[in-house]
Amino acid sequence: MKTTVSLIKADIGSIPGHVVVPKPLLDIAEARMAEAKETGLINSYYVFHAGDDTELLMTHNRGEDNEDIHRLAWDTFMACAEKAKKMKLHGAGQDLLADAFSGNIKGMGPGYAEMEFEERGSEPIVLFAADKTEPAAFNYLFYKIYADPGNTAGLVIDPKLTCGFSFEVLDGLNNKSVTLSTPDELYSLLALIGATERYMIKKITRNDDGALAAASSTTKINYIAGKYVGKDDPVCMLRAQSGFPAVGEITSPFLHTYMVAGWMRGSHWAPFFPVGLKDSRCTLFDGPPRIVGLGVQICNGELSSDDEGNPIVVDLFSDPSFDLAREEALQMASFMRRHGTFQPARLGPGAMEYTTLPQCLAALEHRFKDED
Numbered sequence: 089m090k091t092t093v094s095l096i097k098a099d100i101g102s103i104p105g106h107v108v109v110p111k112p113l114l115d116i117a118e119a120r121m122a123e124a125k126e127t128g129l130i131n132s133y134y135v136f137h138a139g140d141d142t143e144l145l146m147t148h149n150r151g152e153d154n155e156d157i158h159r160l161a162w163d164t165f166m167a168c169a170e171k172a173k174k175m176k177l178h179g180a181g182q183d184l185l186a187d188a189f190s191g192n193i194k195g196m197g198p199g200y201a202e203m204e205f206e207e208r209g210s211e212p213i214v215l216f217a218a219d220k221t222e223p224a225a226f227n228y229l230f231y232k233i234y235a236d237p238g239n240t241a242g243l244v245i246d247p248k249l250t251c252g253f254s255f256e257v258l259d260g261l262n263n264k265s266v267t268l269s270t271p272d273e274l275y276s277l278l279a280l281i282g283a284t285e286r287y288m289i290k291k292i293t294r295n296d297d298g299a300l301a302a303a304s305s306t307t308k309i310n311y312i313a314g315k316y317v318g319k320d321d322p323v324c325m326l327r328a329q330s331g332f333p334a335v336g337e338i339t340s341p342f343l344h345t346y347m348v349a350g351w352m353r354g355s356h357w358a359p360f361f362p363v364g365l366k367d368s369r370c371t372l373f374d375g376p377p378r379i380v381g382l383g384v385q386i387c388n389g390e391l392s393s394d395d396e397g398n399p400i401v402v403d404l405f406s407d408p409s410f411d412l413a414r415e416e417a418l419q420m421a422s423f424m425r426r427h428g429t430f431q432p433a434r435l436g437p438g439a440m441e442y443t444t445l446p447q448c449l450a451a452l453e454h455r456f457k458d459e460d
């Protein structure tokens with residue numbers, strides 16, 4: 089029987105402002121998940137948060153895009169939002185953009201990444217969840233892991249990886265996708281995914297057998313809402329080892345930081361800040377955009393657990409190996425903030441279309457006079 093891993097997330101309220109999800113909301117999510125496990129809807133779960141986003145990690149046998157699983161996530165978020173409203177939390181129900189659930193959580197606001205696969209003898213999975221950025225923030229990460237032999241030694245020295253990987257790339261503007269195979273089409277891939285304003289990676293498969301290697305959320309919340317309601321804080325999951333990049337090849341791009349779009353009001357370039365779960369809160373200029381990395385293994389349809397049945401989740405970025413990236417990120421954050429509201433600190437005009445800036449510019453329109 090195949091196993092499915094689903095990571096579904098939404099911003100349903102936070103404190104103070106957009107900083108962190110408070111415990112009472114996580115408790116509600118935890119209770120809903122426990123109930124779903126009890127009834128057999130899901131096999132195992134882990135609830136956590138990335139900054140102000142509530143994250144539901146679930147394993148089950150119902151496949152990707154399953155109505156019952158998506159409804160469970162939606163109902164859980166609705167219950168949390170109700171509590172958030174009572175607590176007058178900031179952005180209570182922020183990402184719940186539809187009035188009622190309609191078969192699939194796609195296009196309703198929450199973001200999700202899912203993978204269905206036949207379990208290997210050992211099935212390690214790495215999950216990333218980020219706050220104050222967008223799905224295309226993973227473009228550079230995926231390129232490094234699956235197409236850059238300078239990062240992933242296995243692409244050169246492991247015969248199971250030399251076949252390379254194929255990337256399914258979504259054009260977020262036109263809602264079309266294209267699949268490109270590396271190493272053959274590496275330059276074409278980079279031509280697309282370097283443009284993070286528009287292109288984002290949806291799925292990655294291994295070339296020799298089409299096995300699913302990684303999946304990412306692709307929700308563009310401001311396209312759905314038609315106005316700025318927050319960033320599409322993304323999640324992704326990657327299978328590791330034995331024919332896929334090793335866990336250490338998946339984490340090694342974070343020896344350094346790199347720039348992503350988001351931060352304050354979703355309007356600024358910012359260094360990605362890899363943190364352990366205890367530092368998963370966006371405090372400085374609503375950032376810097378945080379990314380948490382969790383390592384799990386799947387065992388007979390469940391998250392591997394201890395003898396009491398608690399899932400064993402390894403908090404990858406809590407390790408001191410990522411101190412250099414954090415140090416670099418703070419240096420870069422300081423440098424970027426000195427530019428205030430000037431480009432390149434502020435995003436370019438194309439990306440700013442999906443923020444609150446156009447309203448400010450519209451107020452000036454009638455004051456412009458033609459030049460001779």
Ligand code: 13P
Nearest residue numbers: 328329330331334335336
């Ligand atoms: P596996 O053989 O378990 O995939 O590990 C390879 C390795 O050496 C990782 O660094």
Ligand code: 13P
Nearest residue numbers: 106318319352353354374
């Ligand atoms: P979130 O998308 O994380 O809610 O952040 C919104 C924002 O504007 C932060 O400054």
Ligand code: MG
Nearest residue numbers: 099106140179
């Ligand atoms: Mg928020």
Ligand code: MG
Nearest residue numbers: 140219220321
């Ligand atoms: Mg958020």
